[in-house]
Amino acid sequence: MGDINSAKTNLAFKLLRTYKGTKQIYLVGYPKQIDNFKVITFFNDLFKLTDSIIFIDEIQNYINIYDRRRVYDFIQLLSFFAHNNNTLIFTTCLSQFIPKRLEPYIDCWCLTKIMDVNGLKNGGKPKRIIQNTTHPRCTQWSLALRNGEYIEHCELNDPEENGLKTFEDQKIGKDWRVDAPNITITEKCPEKCPEKCPEKCPEKCPEKCPEKRLSKKTFGEKLQKNVQKVSKEESPVETQVFNQGPKLAKTDLTNDEVSKLAWGNLKR
Secondary structure, X not given: OOOOOOOHHHHHHHHHHOOOOOOEEEEEOOOXXXXXXXXXXXXXXXXXXXXXXXXXXXXXHOOOOOOHXXXXXXXXXXXHHHHOOOEEEEOOOOHHHOXXXXXXXXXXXXXXXXXXXXXXXXXXXHHHHHHOOXXXXXXXXXXXXXXXXXEEXXXXXXXXXXXXXEOOOOOOOOXXXXXXXXXXXXXXXXXXXXXXXXXXXXXXXXXXXXXXXXXXXXHHHHHHHHHHHHHHHOOHHHHHHHHOOOOOOOOOOOHHHHHHHHHOOOOO
């Protein structure tokens, strides 16, 4: 048990990897294959196991500690494991997950960094272990351990076996993290764009691309283009009459001037 990012899962796999017995090791719902350990994804399959070691990471995700009935069910599960010679190893960051009636079923405690000891459940076994441990980094306020250090306490250990211990990094990362899907969206190049134009035309299109130049044309250029278009489509007489109209201003008109000109409110 310990704070978030205190290498609890690394410590658990250190214990699993140092086991030299004949029991088969099972990981319950673990998202990644580790070594030759078997993975169980269906919870009821646990009742088929005998003479095994079972590891559950962040066990509070599977059992609701605020439901008393679930706590009783968990106690029955531990009793069932004991009768079938199964060993359960689990991690949690919540001391409230372990009520007093559950503590007698836990043989060994391994505590990693806990920066706020006062946040632990009053009267609980983890808090009593910290208070009874004599070490410079173990105080009544915090268990200020580094990653790779932990406090081991087991009633069956010899006196010199309990206390501060260290372990090597097991190279176990954030296996529960879900990466965002890698989706690549490719924009099609506009129809009028040159063939040599990059795929993302609106951002990287060359200056000679008609699509990009069209967006940069001034009002006068657009109007001149429309005049030329009408001149080609109309008859010579209509073109001559149309060309006798007002000439285009040398400077571009503002939007307000264009609006007034359209409604006849702009003086020539």
